[in-house]
Amino acid sequence: MFKWLLLFAGAYLFYLWIKGKKQIKSKEASTPKPNSDKASKVVEPEAMVLCQHCKVHLPKSEAIMHEQRFYCCPEHLDTLDERGWIGSANWRLSPNQDVRPENISPDLVVIHHISLPPGEFKNKSASQYIIDFFQNKLDSNAHPYFAEIAGQKVSSHFLVTRSGELIQFVSTQNKAWHAGLSSFMGREKCNDFSIGIELEGDGESMFEEAQYKTLATLIKKLRSCHPNLQFAGHSDIAPDRKTDPGKYFDWKKFQKETDISLENLPYGLTSR
Template sequence: MNIDYPSPNFDERPAGTDIDMLVLHYTGLKTLQEALDRLIDPASKVSAHYVVAENGEIFCLVPEDKRAWHAGVSYWRGLTDVNAHSIGIELENPGHEFGYHNFSSLQMNALIDLSRDLLSRYEITGRNVVGHSDIAPRRKKDPGELFDWKFMANKGVGLWPAENTGKGPWDDLEIWLSVLGYETNNITATLRAFQRHYLPSSISGQADKITRRSINALIDLVGETGSN
């Protein structure tokens, strides 16, 4: 069920800007109401296009053609105005500060339906379906390691590297991470962000073998799909 819940926290997308990214977040507050209150409070200056509740309800806060304010200082594939290029979705979850827990299947299924609809209407490639932590690795953890990116990818939303298929090269990790889209000012933070997304059981920030293989497998996938 979709519920109109308008937020004043948006402005115009710059003329000629394509919507080509999907950015996923968690709300990171104790209750859904607290999160909704914040996302429509003019003083907070934050918003998202949609909020997906744990019971699967979808709140519509900002029209898709407007620029919602969800990404903050961020970077992806050379872009710094991620808000201008993206649709932002918040998922109800208290987050790491207030009792982080699994995302419900009702919530995941609602998110997948919403995401597939967006992907059908905009030119959003799999590699441009990202988490807040991917685009702000030094500041953000959301939607976090409990978010099931593999399940999403299996439903056609985002990419998932095949197990252990990376063929190398094995060095120059910073270069490969930046080819994927990451900023690499702090390589440990970037590795953690990558792991939170693709290797959620080992968020070490270390460039271990499995991490290298996953990065390479993803590079192979991006190359094969030709999605720039």
């Protein structure tokens, strides 16, 4: 009898041993194993970028990007910064510029028109010809007229294309070569104290609504930094040489959309 008891006891202990082994294996199977691929993969930190306007650092994913430039907020993108550049404009730097005379800030805006080739601004490639001209890259063989102006070195601070695109070539802090021999209210050398804005078009055609809209927005940004700006056409400051912006530029519409005081429009609102 005692022998059978020992046999049963041994069998029961063997059963407990087998059960314990199974429980250990079950726990090992249910425990998540570390992923060797994930463990070996290094998490790269997010790239940081600099706001072009205020120079604050921020993650690239949170920044607003325009032409490979970064901004921390829409306000800084749309503002004329302290270096004289508008973030939302397309920047095409012109070599045709100088520093302004010491202690001179711009207090005049001169409005021009330009078309390259003359009268062919409806061609989609025409705007690029103007950009090339201001950057001294115009191919003189691309059109007979281009050979006539080859070697001229001119620029403007801004160009407003027929579609309303805003392009900036020169910082407003610097002097662009747009006015030439000129005089404003007895003051010579208007380039020294003016900002030049070119509207794509000629003297024989109406300007586009998109151009007036972009121009009005641009003027508001300029006035935020230069509140005492006055306004004139190229023909006003160089009447013996120039006719732009021409009789189809609507000065009344311009004044209404920008809310400029008549005192800052010394040549009046009559189209000319």
